[in-house]
Amino acid sequence: MEIKRVCIVGTGVMGNGIVQVCAQAGYDTSVVDVSDDLLQRGLGNIKKSLSKFVEKGKLTQEQMNESVGRIKPTTNMKEGAKEADFVIEAVFERDDVKRDIFRQLDEICPSHTILASNTSTIPISLLGSATKRPEKVIGTHFMNPVPLMRGVEIIKALATSEETLNISLDFIHSLGKETAVVKDSPGFVTNRIMPLFLNEAAKLYEENLATVEDMDKIVRLSFNWPMGPFQLLDLIGIDTIVDVLEAVYIETGWERYKPVPVLKRMKEVGWTGRKTSKGFYDYTR
Ligand SMILES: NC(=O)c1ccc[n+]([C@@H]2O[C@H](COP(=O)([O-])OP(=O)(O)OC[C@H]3O[C@@H](n4cnc5c(N)ncnc54)[C@H](O)[C@@H]3O)[C@@H](O)[C@H]2O)c1
Structure with a gap:
């Protein structure tokens, strides 16, 4: 499966970083949060972070503009997720909030879409059980600050399929990150x-x-x-x-x-x- 469009839910500390690395890697990246103010603040932080790369000569101004141009902020989950091939949820560490988002994403997204969570501790199986596609649910635990940290823990839950694992590994590697596969156990390794x-x-x-x-x-x-x-x-x-x-x-x-x-x-x-x-x-x- 070729991943072209990604959607990040939540534009906080982690969501911003994940949006940035996806846009930098060339993916059309939609980002969903609950208010326009939060989305604008998130976009501002992403621009600030990209500017630092430009100042250090690691990115050209043109590359920065292209990356920013790939980011589509919205408060409408349906609009943000309906065409996504890969979704990463990065909202508060609350299982009720995350489960509700997974339930909505399952209804909105095409059947091939992989649903990932950036959770630090919540069992991926629990999030998968809120959907009718637990085999397509996985953990992608990025580290903070995302643009600088190379490691990503990949959490394979009981029901996660090998196909989902392999597509997810390829996708995360395409962001310039390295991975370690970890069991679905509280707190994972980190x-x-x-x-x-x-x-x-x-x-x-x-x-x-x-x-x-x-x-x-x-x-x-x-x-x-x-x-x-x-x-x-x-x-x-x-x-x-x-x-x-x-x-x-x-x-x-x-x-x-x-x-x-x-x-x-x-x-x-x-x-x-x-x-x-x-x-x-x-x-x-
Ligand atoms: N902060 C870290 O260093 C770190 C590191 C690794 C993993 N994590 C995990 O990443 C996730 C996000 O953490 P964070 O630190 O970025 O949180 P944060 O508090 O900075 O941001 C959470 C964002 O989610 C948004 N949100 C809440 N409900 C939403 C909804 N229904 N729809 C759309 N957006 C919604 C909030 O408005 C907020 O912008 C958590 O699961 C956390 O455990 C955090």
């Missing part, structure tokens, strides 16, 4: 490892062990990582990390995945990191 580290960092913050800046600095310098845990928490979104930890905890009962209180409180007041301009750091200035 979200069994990274959130534990971030939860522990938040525990150290509660213990007032050192300043946020110093904890980030010592991790960056000691492990040669590009950012420390608090910078990463703000980049990923504190709400997303809490959701991921809770999802693995609920599914497994393992105490070590219980989010520490400070993360839950920050989520409750909306201090979720860069996307709200406030997290462990202040981004308003």
Whole structure:
């Protein structure tokens, strides 16, 4: 099956990045969100990100314009998805919201369309069960920031067919990404490892062990990582990390995945990191 048109549902932190790499790879890319404001903000962020590639000489202005020209924003799911060969859902980490979207997509999309989710933790089988095509449902777990991170976890659920897996692998490789195939288990591989580290960092913050800046600095310098845990928490979104930890905890009962209180409180007041301009750091200035 040749993939020409893709549709991304959700233009948040991850949706924007996925839209960008699909458009850059030459796909007609529609993007669906719930309001024009969100779509315009998303498009603005994508242009900002593409401009950085132009400034660094990794993309020409013409290539940037062509990429932007391939992006079709809409608030109408039917309009966005009705001709798509491959759909990637990237909305909030809530299974009821995602299941509803999969049910709608199943009704709207042609029978050959593959329905993928960027979920961090929600079982792909559960999303597949909201459709009449579970064999065409798969997980494509991109990493943040999508345009820079090369790895994508591919989650093959019990019912996902080999054909769907192979088409999906080819498609993700065509975006310049590398893949690892993972079983449909809570948190997959990346979200069994990274959130534990971030939860522990938040525990150290509660213990007032050192300043946020110093904890980030010592991790960056000691492990040669590009950012420390608090910078990463703000980049990923504190709400997303809490959701991921809770999802693995609920599914497994393992105490070590219980989010520490400070993360839950920050989520409750909306201090979720860069996307709200406030997290462990202040981004308003
Ligand atoms: N943030 C990360 O670092 C990261 C990394 C890997 C995977 N993920 C996963 O990617 C998914 C998206 O996360 P995010 O951080 O981009 O979230 P986000 O909160 O930044 O964006 C979610 C977007 O979905 C939109 N949305 C909600 N309901 C919708 C609907 N019914 N139709 C259309 N759009 C709708 C929202 O308006 C919002 O723009 C989640 O499943 C998350 O677990 C996140």
